[in-house]
Amino acid sequence: xxxxxxxxxxxxxxxxxxxxxxxxxxxxxxxxxxxxxxxxxxxxxxxxxxxxxxxxxxxxxxxxxxxxxxxxxxxxxxxxxx
Amino acid sequence: xxxxxxxxxxxxxxxxxxxxxxxxxxxxxxxxxxxxxxxxxxxxxxxxxxxxxxxxxxxxxxxxxxxxxxxxxxxxxxxxxx
Numbered sequence: 467x468x469x470x471x472x473x474x475x476x477x478x479x480x481x482x483x484x485x486x487x488x489x490x491x492x493x494x495x496x497x498x499x500x501x502x503x504x505x506x507x508x509x510x511x512x513x514x515x516x517x518x519x520x521x522x523x524x525x526x527x528x529x530x531x532x533x534x535x536x537x538x539x540x541x542x543x544x545x546x547x548x
Numbered sequence: 549x550x551x552x553x554x555x556x557x558x559x560x561x562x563x564x565x566x567x568x569x570x571x572x573x574x575x576x577x578x579x580x581x582x583x584x585x586x587x588x589x590x591x592x593x594x595x596x597x598x599x600x601x602x603x604x605x606x607x608x609x610x611x612x613x614x615x616x617x618x619x620x621x622x623x624x625x626x627x628x629x630x
Contacts, residue, residue: 472589487590490615496607498595505589507554508569513580525578533572 467512469526471544473535474505508534522546549594551608553626555617556587590616604628 475481481503488502510529512522523546530542557563563585570584592611594604605628612624 474589474591484590487615491611494611494614496611498597499592500595501591501593503591505591507556507587507589508566509556509583509585509587510581511583513582515580529573529576529578532576533569 467514467522468547469508469510469512469522469544470547471508471510471526471530471534471542472505473508473530473540473542474503476539476541479539506534519546549596549604550629551590551592551594551604551626552629553590553592553608553612553616553624554587555590555612555622555624556585558621558623561621588616601628 483504484502487504488499491499491502510526512525517525523544526544526546530544531537535542565586566584569586570581573581573584592608594607599607605626608626608628612626613619617624
């Protein structure tokens with residue numbers, strides 16, 4: 467089972483990295499860039515241990531809450547595929 | 549138009565950040581994590597300037613090649629949505 471996790475700053479949190487990228491894109495001549503937000507992506511390969519999909523979802527959610535995301539300022543989402 | 553860009557290390561390139569996360573997950577008691585790869589995600593909001601979808605795709609691809617990704621060691625992908 468493969469899990470793809472995305473972690474992004476909440477909309478209310480300033481994103482200086484995104485702003486820097488936005489300005490760099492403008493400097494390079496790319497017009498019309500209204501906003502850029504930067505985030506993180508994790509591709510996790512999980513061993514097939516006979517768990518149900520619900521158990522795996524719970525595990526991935528706990529991984530996000532305990533390590534991958536700072537839930538005070540970040541939100542996360544994930545998708546699972548065989 | 550919104551573009552979502554993902555930038556990831558090519559499969560042949562070592563990912564020490566991913567390995568560190570894999571070990572941290574094991575230390576936290578998450579068993580069965582076979583591999584972790586870390587990547588970047590960018591959400592870009594583009595002004596509606598009457599460009600065709602093909603022109604926007606070309607622009608986003610150029611953004612990736614010129615700024616967002618180091619194509620020597622990284623691969624990128626993107627999706628567009630209205």
